[in-house]
Amino acid sequence: MKVIKIEKKDWAGGIGKIQDGYRLFGPVRGENFHDFKALEKGESPDLNFQNTRLSPKSVVYPQTEVLFEYSLDEKEVDHHVMKDAVKDYSPKAVLGIRPCDAAAFLLVKRNFDAPDYKDPYWLKSYDATTFIGAACNNPCSTCFCTTAGSGPFCEEGLDILLVDATDCYYAKAITAKGENLLKNAGWNTEADGGAAEKIETLKKEAEAKISSSVASNQLKSKSTNELYEASFWEDVSFACINCGTCTYLCPTCWCFDIQDENSGSSGIRMRNWDSCMFPLFTIHGTGHNPRGTKLHRVRQRFMHKLKYYVDKYDNGIQCVGCGRCVRACPVNIDIRRVCDMMNSYDSKACACSEK
Amino acid sequence: MLGYIDKIKEISKRLLDEGKVDMIIGFKKGTMPMMNEPCFVKTPDEASKLVWDSNCGINLANYLTDRKEKIGVIAKGCDSRNIVTHIIENKIKRENLVIIGVPCKGMIDRRKISAMFDAEVRQVSEEGDAIIVKGNGFEEKLKKSDLLQDNCSTCIHRNPALYDELAAPLVEEQKDIDKYADVRKIETMQPSEKWDYFDNLLSGCLRCYACRNACPLCYCPTCFVDEANPQWVGKSQDETDIRTFHFLRAYHCAGRCTDCGACERACPVGINVRAFTKKLEKDCFEMFGWEAGISIEKRPPLDTFKPDDPGKFIK
Amino acid sequence: MQNPYMPYPVRIDEIITETEDRNLKTFKFVFLNPDDENKFSYKAGQFAELSVTGKGEIPIGIASSPTEKGFVKFTVNKVGLVSSYLHSMKVGDIMGIRGPLGNSYPWDILEGKNIVIIGGGFAFTTLRSSIISMLDPANRKKFKDINVIYGARTPGMLLYREELAAWERRDDINMHITVDATNDPDWKYNIGFVPTVTEQKAPKADADTYAIICGPPIMIKFTQPVLDKLGYDHDHIIMSLENRMKCGIGMCGRCNIGKEFVCKDGPVFTLAQLNATPREY
Numbered sequence: 001m002k003v004i005k006i007e008k009k010d011w012a013g014g015i016g017k018i019q020d021g022y023r024l025f026g027p028v029r030g031e032n033f034h035d036f037k038a039l040e041k042g043e044s045p046d047l048n049f050q051n052t053r054l055s056p057k058s059v060v061y062p063q064t065e066v067l068f069e070y071s072l073d074e075k076e077v078d079h080h081v082m083k084d085a086v087k088d089y090s091p092k093a094v095l096g097i098r099p100c101d102a103a104a105f106l107l108v109k110r111n112f113d114a115p116d117y118k119d120p121y122w123l124k125s126y127d128a129t130t131f132i133g134a135a136c137n138n139p140c141s142t143c144f145c146t147t148a149g150s151g152p153f154c155e156e157g158l159d160i161l162l163v164d165a166t167d168c169y170y171a172k173a174i175t176a177k178g179e180n181l182l183k184n185a186g187w188n189t190e191a192d193g194g195a196a197e198k199i200e201t202l203k204k205e206a207e208a209k210i211s212s213s214v215a216s217n218q219l220k221s222k223s224t225n226e227l228y229e230a231s232f233w234e235d236v237s238f239a240c241i242n243c244g245t246c247t248y249l250c251p252t253c254w255c256f257d258i259q260d261e262n263s264g265s266s267g268i269r270m271r272n273w274d275s276c277m278f279p280l281f282t283i284h285g286t287g288h289n290p291r292g293t294k295l296h297r298v299r300q301r302f303m304h305k306l307k308y309y310v311d312k313y314d315n316g317i318q319c320v321g322c323g324r325c326v327r328a329c330p331v332n333i334d335i336r337r338v339c340d341m342m343n344s345y346d347s348k349a350c351a352c353s354e355k
Numbered sequence: 356m357l358g359y360i361d362k363i364k365e366i367s368k369r370l371l372d373e374g375k376v377d378m379i380i381g382f383k384k385g386t387m388p389m390m391n392e393p394c395f396v397k398t399p400d401e402a403s404k405l406v407w408d409s410n411c412g413i414n415l416a417n418y419l420t421d422r423k424e425k426i427g428v429i430a431k432g433c434d435s436r437n438i439v440t441h442i443i444e445n446k447i448k449r450e451n452l453v454i455i456g457v458p459c460k461g462m463i464d465r466r467k468i469s470a471m472f473d474a475e476v477r478q479v480s481e482e483g484d485a486i487i488v489k490g491n492g493f494e495e496k497l498k499k500s501d502l503l504q505d506n507c508s509t510c511i512h513r514n515p516a517l518y519d520e521l522a523a524p525l526v527e528e529q530k531d532i533d534k535y536a537d538v539r540k541i542e543t544m545q546p547s548e549k550w551d552y553f554d555n556l557l558s559g560c561l562r563c564y565a566c567r568n569a570c571p572l573c574y575c576p577t578c579f580v581d582e583a584n585p586q587w588v589g590k591s592q593d594e595t596d597i598r599t600f601h602f603l604r605a606y607h608c609a610g611r612c613t614d615c616g617a618c619e620r621a622c623p624v625g626i627n628v629r630a631f632t633k634k635l636e637k638d639c640f641e642m643f644g645w646e647a648g649i650s651i652e653k654r655p656p657l658d659t660f661k662p663d664d665p666g667k668f669i670k
Numbered sequence: 671m672q673n674p675y676m677p678y679p680v681r682i683d684e685i686i687t688e689t690e691d692r693n694l695k696t697f698k699f700v701f702l703n704p705d706d707e708n709k710f711s712y713k714a715g716q717f718a719e720l721s722v723t724g725k726g727e728i729p730i731g732i733a734s735s736p737t738e739k740g741f742v743k744f745t746v747n748k749v750g751l752v753s754s755y756l757h758s759m760k761v762g763d764i765m766g767i768r769g770p771l772g773n774s775y776p777w778d779i780l781e782g783k784n785i786v787i788i789g790g791g792f793a794f795t796t797l798r799s800s801i802i803s804m805l806d807p808a809n810r811k812k813f814k815d816i817n818v819i820y821g822a823r824t825p826g827m828l829l830y831r832e833e834l835a836a837w838e839r840r841d842d843i844n845m846h847i848t849v850d851a852t853n854d855p856d857w858k859y860n861i862g863f864v865p866t867v868t869e870q871k872a873p874k875a876d877a878d879t880y881a882i883i884c885g886p887p888i889m890i891k892f893t894q895p896v897l898d899k900l901g902y903d904h905d906h907i908i909m910s911l912e913n914r915m916k917c918g919i920g921m922c923g924r925c926n927i928g929k930e931f932v933c934k935d936g937p938v939f940t941l942a943q944l945n946a947t948p949r950e951y
Binding site: 030031032033050053054063064140141142235238239241242243244245248249257259261270272275278280326327328330331332333334336337 | 387413417469475477559562564569589591592622624625
């Protein structure tokens with residue numbers, strides 16, 4: 001795997017060249033925090049951040065997406081028939097995505113790229129994107145990526161791993177897509193032999209800084225119904241206000257709603273992010289709601305992330321340890337605490353010890 | 356305010372011991388700096404896990420809606436006013452509540468504090484009127500009065516309006532406070548400036564509804580944004596739909612809002628949601644001389660009709 | 671990449687009001703593109719998303735049988751926004767259907783077996799599809815005894831009344847039609863709830879007998895103990911579930927019970943499978 005050395009003086013020029021061939025997205029500082037935005041020509045990504053407030057999932061999977069268009073005017077030839085909406089799947093690049101968020105896309109892809117059905121919108125958008133990851137030299141106190149299947153220098157889901165080595169950047173080309181982008185950017189200087197060692201040192205230092213963890217090794221062996229009936233859900237769910245903060249900020253959440261919206265005699269069929277936390281998520285037309293209580297919904301979120309997904313794909317939990325939900329939850333419900341409770345749950349023990 | 360917790364625990368233990376309540380609703384220690392998690396305790400032993408400090412800004416009245424048990428609830432000034440509103444609006448029965456009143460000197464604003472430092476804030480503790488903020492490689496001692504939530508710094512109802520027990524002696528209410536300075540700043544903007552201000556304000560909104568759900572007043576079984584038949588508000592990120600949600604929600608809270616700040620605290624993207632509700636609070640005060648939740652005897656002006664209403668429509 | 675969200679355009683060819691309260695109508699759809707009918711090749715037990723342009727989509731069980739060519743039929747209950755609008759549509763109107771979706775009844779296992787069909791109310795739609803498929807001359811030999819217990823609140827609330835009467839006259843199927851109550855002196859069939867009639871008329875269980883149940887939760891709740899009493903193993907009891915759906919293809923994450931999606935891993939499950947999942951439906 002090639003490692004390219006990028007002198008900091010060559011950075012801006014390379015960014016400009018990338019923007020000639022790709023729609024570039026990168027972290028931009030708003031009033032109080034960073035978020036991924038489409039960068040204007042000449043605008044540089046601001047890599048001076050720990051992680052963005054919102055996950056970059058909206059770059060591939062926008063919050064509102066038009067699927068089809070239609071006409072309701074009976075005088076039109078194809079009235080009431082769905083027509084494909086015009087989409088832009090030209091190449092894009094995300095520069096500065098953290099390894100946890102890139103790994104999250106792979107977790108989500110399992111849902112949209114199934115053997116029997118494939119979601120053309122998500123997949124085409126994902127395939128058009130080149131991911132240039134920024135390794136974390138300085139993880140947050142709430143990052144628990146190393147015990148959630150990822151890590152500050154993890155390469156899963158990335159096309160390039162960018163490492164800030166203070167005097168320069170090292171860019172490790174992981175895929176052909178990544179190599180292609182580096183060539184387009186004009187970043188061609190191969191790093192000398194010592195680079196690999198430098199990267200490895202920085203990686204170990206970063207991993208040592210991770211102070212938060214979850215235990216998930218027993219989740220697969222637990223009985224679904226026993227976890228479902230556990231007595232701790234009442235305590236876990238009490239504070240929850242059933243907003244959509246955790247689900248909307250989470251890079252591994254993907255639930256959506258499909259709706260038709262009309263304007264005069266034409267309209268669109270669109271999809272919008274939706275959340276299992278919302279009370280009406282599962283309501284039937286008859287008014288029956290299988291998840292009609294807060295407890296049901298909070299339990300569903302954690303069971304889905306930490307049990308159903310584990311059983312379904314046999315490849316770890318549906319979480320990459322980015323810590324956004326922990327930082328943003330208005331009532332401080334903590335997935336790390338719940339994961340440990342589920343992982344250590346013993347239905348035969350009298351009570352779950354609370355930390 | 357730190358000394359309060361002993362009295363709160365003592366009252367809670369006693370109420371549970373004597374069977375006067377089925378549960379106490381309060382806070383337990385959070386896992387993040389400057390956060391506590393709302394919780395319930397059902398046994399006297401569990402009461403020892405309750406905490407109280409300057410990170411208790413969440414409005415616990417939000418957890419009372421439609422509950423049938425006998426509940427001991429820990430309430431600051433603003434919370435207690437929301438409890439009054441809940442009682443008047445039949446969302447909770449007065450006889451089911453034992454209100455443990457907490458005279459409040461203000462809650463600190465975690466976003467304000469985090470924004471003051473480039474590096475991550477890892478630990479925040481209190482010592483009297485000082486707040487000590489620590490991170491990797493830094494430690495600073497700051498004055499609590501500089502770090503209060505905006506609504507706390509202009510609060511003139513710090514003592515609970517309704518209570519059964521008090522966790523501490525009543526505090527002096529702040530005097531000569533200009534409650535509506537920030538509203539007037541917006542009111543006096545030029546129309547195009549105002550338009551930009553509100554455009555900007557709502558540009559980050561995700562429609563997560565944290566503001567609505569954190570508010571004790573928002574208890575409609577089906578919120579107007581969720582109605583499907585007919586559908587009033589679109590579900591997408593359309594700007595008009597986002598504005599409709601915020602404007603209408605503010606109007607639904609008009610005359611009932613106590614400016615507890617729960618909405619602003621809850622917003623994950625830091626929108627100053629109170630810009631809307633504060634304006635309507637000002638209007639209610641100036642038009643009707645009304646402040647929500649002060650007395651259990653009076654109904655809010657926007658749901659009452661009186662023969663001597665000054666409005667022309669009633670003549 | 672084929673777009674699984676794109677419905678096949680169809681035209682409403684016929685609308686029949688099934689029940690006396692007018693809340694159930696059977697729609698007959700004809701594909702605008704004849705090729706689409708081949709693409710829509712389905713088995714009894716599957717469902718489709720009926721797409722009403724400008725209103726939305728609803729997941730409805732397919733009432734017609736794959737042996738009936740040239741059209742597909744759905745019986746729709748008027749419940750909410752989309753179904754109400756659909757009920758107001760006319761013959762000749764254009765809309766869409768997406769599918770076939772879901773798994774069907776397990777016809778490969780059911781071959782060579784005795785089948786007991788138990789249905790209630792308007793959940794009978796996919797059971798009609800099943801019965802017509804089984805009774806088709808090309809298929810009848812593949813199954814042994816067929817017993818059908820079907821009940822509704824009153825005679826006017828039964829679906830497909832003419833077809834029920836026709837089946838009743840056949841000797842290769844045992845029909846046990848029942849109503850909860852009726853004042854009609856000419857009513858010739860059973861009177862009683864479905865669980866009661868099941869206890870009286872259903873055959874005892876054995877390794878070669880399977881029960882398919884489809885009905886409102888309350889009917890299932892009281893029928894299941896009856897089947898237990900008759901000795902049916904839980905992997906010989908087949909059920910078809912409902913849940914709120916949007917995409918119908920296991921993507922939007924809404925309809926899951928445990929790790930199963932009702933739209934993709936179901937809607938047909940055995941009771942044994944359901945016992946191992948949380949009861950969130």
